[in-house]
Amino acid sequence: MIVSVRNMAAGAVFSVLLCGTAFAADNGELAAAIDKVAQDAIAAGExxxxxxxxxxxxxxxxxxxxxxxxxxxxAPVNNDSVFRIGSVTKQFTAVALLKLEEEGKLSLDDKLSKYYPDFPRAADVTLKQMLHHTSGIHSYTDDPSFPEEAPLKRTTDEWVAHFAKMPKTQDFEPGTGWYYSNTAYFILGGVIEKVEGKSLATVLQDRFFGPLGMKHTALDDEGAIVPGRAAGYDAAGPNQFRNAAFISMTIPGAAGAMRSSASDLARWNVALFGGKLLKPASFKAMIAPGKLSNGQNSGTVMPKMEGFGPFEYGYALFIADVDGHQRIGHGGGIFGFSSSLNEFPKDRLTVSVIANGIGKGVGAGKVADRIERVALGLQPKE
Structure with missing residues (x-):
């Protein structure tokens, strides 16, 4: 790994952050403006x-x-509170696979059949397509059985075998479309476990969380006693909170089972975008738009989203433009929790927001968007 004076200084800064108190640098006015956005969101019941x-x-x-x-x-939220982060998990899965490729232990061009030969169409799908959401593998979270099965606890291979028997396993021919697939990322976690011969939780702890000092971060286990664990809430609207439904953390797995804190996620981004985790070629591949079999960017077939401009998808990272500012990152949502982790590399800006609420008009996404616009000096959206 590359260690520079700048990165060492960043590590020293983070040691201050993790003491559990708010800290503002010389950007006092900016800190006050961001603080007001967050306080207003809480007051509005978001x-x-x-x-x-x-x-x-x-x-x-x-x-x-x-x-x-x-x-x-x-109980109040502080900097040591621990939240589930949902699909922000996916980028950790992607980086683990890239590390294994750098070490010659696998290739992202490998067919899924090398690891799960019995999964439908496994001989036609590559790991790279799974990372880009161009594999066509149907997402189990879209399967009608998903809500009823969420409490069930199974091993990785048991869940993969179950997904293989869904009534629908393929949405389109591999490489011809784009659709967000939690199944694909869950199975990629299984690939990591097979290559490493360890649980995904152990792989992530040993490779990333421990070395980076991410003390609030782990692949979650609902049975574990976690100091500072926040309760999660579903909502029909602002201030309309209910205790979140239960979900076994074995079901989101590599697609969304992590718990963390905003400061830990910022530490991760400093390492990832600062060149401490991946070789330059690997990182370049991670933030490059996915390609279809015909050579076109996957963004040409990605669905349009209200309120969002055109975007691309790399390896577990959305690449978009916010009024002329490149944004690279991902959001997450899981029963009771939502999260947003975005990097603006040309602006040298990181914004991490986690909420213990999710629902209509509730969650981290819109709050993060308002904070990003303040930090970039942009006018608020109408």
Whole structure:
């Protein structure tokens, strides 16, 4: 790994952040503006609680918790609170696969059949297509059985065998379309386990969480006692909170089972975008738009989303433009929680927001969007 004076300085800054107190650098006015956005979101009932971590030019602007981590116990959110982060998990899965490719242990051009020969169409699908969501593998979260099966606890291979028997396993011919597939990323976690001969939780801890000092981060286990664990809430609208439905963390797996904190996720982005995790060629591949079999970018067939301009998808990272500012990142949503982790590399800006609420008008996404616009000096959206 590349270690520079700049990266060492960043590590020293993070040691200050993780003490559990809010910290603002010289950007006092910016910190105050971001703080107001977060406080207004809590006052408007957009989530019971929030964690916010914003960095500019390698220095922290604001790292702070807001609102309630547990509405029944009236426990406040602080910087040591722990939240589930949903699909932000996927980029950790992608980086683990890229590391294994760098070490010669696998190739992203491998067919899925090398690891799961019995999965439908496995001989026609590559790991790279699975990372890009161009494999056509049907997402189990779209299967009618998903909500009823969410409490079930199974091993990785048991879930993969179950997904192989879904009524629908393929949405389109591999390489001809784009559709977000949690199944694909779940199975990629199984590939990592087979290559490493260890659980995914152990692989991620040994390769990333431990070395980077991400003390609040792990592949979650609902049975574990986790100091500072925030309760999650589903919502029909602002201030309309209910305790989230139960889900076994064996079902999201490599697609979305991680728990973390905003400061830990910012630490991850500093390492990832600072060149400490991947070789330059691997990182370049990770943030490059996916390709279809005909050579076109996958963005040409990606669905249009209201309120969003054109975007591309690399390896577990969306690549988009925000009023002339490149944004690279991902959001996450899982029962009771939502998250957003975005990097603006040309602006040297990181914005991490996690909420213990999800639903209509509730969650991390819109709050993060408002914070990003403030930090970039852009006018608010209408």
């Amino acid at each position: 989530s019971p609680g929030l964690q916010v971590a914003v960095y500019k030019d390698g220095a922290p602007v604001l790292v702070k918790g807001y609102g309630s981590a547990d509405l029944e116990l009236n």
